[in-house]
Amino acid sequence: MTVTFAAAAEGFVRDLDEDFRRIEKLVGRAREAGADLLALPEAALGGYLSSLDGDHDDSPPQLDGDGPEIRRLIDLAGDLVVTAGYCERGDDASGGLPYNSCVAVTGDGVLGRHRKVHQPLSEHYSYAAGDRFAAFDTPIGRMGMMICYDKAFPEAARALAVDGARVVVCMSAWPSSRTNAAPVLADDRWTRRFDLFDRARALENQIVWVSANQAGEFGSMRLVASAKIVDPGGEVLATTGTEAGLAVASIDVDDAVDSARRFMGHLRDRRQGSYAPVPA
Template sequence: MSALRMAAVSAEFGRDLEEDFAVAERLIKEARTGDVRLLALPEACLGGYLLSLDGDAADAGPPPLAVDGPEIRRLAALAGDMVVVAGYCEDGGDARYNSVVCVSGDGVLGNHRKVHQPLGENASYSSGDGFGAFDTPVGRIGMMICYDKAFPEAARALALDGAQIGVCVSAWPGSRTNAAADLERDRWKRRFDLFDRARALENQIVWLSANQAGTFGSLRFVGSAKVVEPGGEIIAETGVGAGMAVAEIDVPAALETARRSMGHLRDRRPEAYGPRREGRP
């Protein structure tokens, strides 16, 4: 496979679906002009995120969309010959989920429901129940959402399922306490970046991280979209403002090089990771 041009977006999205689709269409066109084949848009980019993380009953939340509904078909039509990943509120019938979908012009390629819920998010969404990779025209992808990446088991499950590229979409805000005036110095921004680099390095996979930018309700997002190579080095990033981080990687070659001497997946010792057995030193 030749080098793959990919991009992760930092951008501002809100409740108005038509405005969100206008922003998404502009970003997809910009990416296509730059020969990008895989584009990651943020968490909740269709309908916006929550107004706060305090379980605010006054917040009706984003509009729930069916994964096989007209809005996701519209996104797939915009994607065309590209592979596009985007966050949305999924209508699960008797429940709503904070979800991310992967589409191309052929339709839905994969869908993930956020498993780990921070602070008051469980007042608005039900939790997903697993992680799985899936094949796409640009390689095998595993998806997760925001707080999911704080748990090493999540990314490891995707890597063990053969994911070559991890895509994490977020609505990751700055710190709620002792907030830094300069987002570049914010401690939650530092955590966001550390998780991205660690998940790429420990699994030796390519990592795309998209995030909301700007403000929404009481939240101020840290941006910081990026592409990370399998050694944990950031090779493209947006900083805390809006933008598009673009990089070109020969993914299979990058994974082979990273895993040639020290293969983190190959050298695992699962038998040593369980509870201590009685009498074992």
């Protein structure tokens, strides 16, 4: 089955009504492009942290996982699969801290959820960490999700691939370098790392990789955009570059994954018994 993916590079803010106006436009553009899945960035509902130094003076609005904002996203999704990040209200297990979360929905309801596991710099002061990676079934096939820094850890994408995900959506609010920033965003070392992780995770697991990211500036951060779709061979099928926009590409997921794995099957050829457990 050929699936058309749309990955968004867009900025989002604290004003939820404004965020939904932007989402509605992106949903409309994705539909016009014939998309089956639209990936929105990390923190698309309410914006990300304004700084990773731990000294930001505002916080994203905390939303309930089944609250009115998620229902509003479901209503907008209709026949699309839509993924989006948000700040999920904390619970007793989190000590009251919220989670940096994402959700996959269609008009029929919630398909899957993920809480960001890996936390960069001072993010742990603002969010509690998730503790798992799990794939789930959707109208476009079995898929998994992760958030931003999660993709820097090969084990995260591998866990989803082993759980049967043939598509992984990674939602980010990935900024440019805070030190020695490049005048041209495309030349920034953190832009290059963002792109490298996307291609490596797709190739090593032989999966379709869909990467959405925030764009523009927010607080002290300049976001690198660079939304893209990557095939199981690590080739970029479409990208927004470092500008806001929508990357759109179509691919027969099963054919592409099966073809990539036919001779050099990275999951099949693992020698699991040779890998010593990694101490915590």
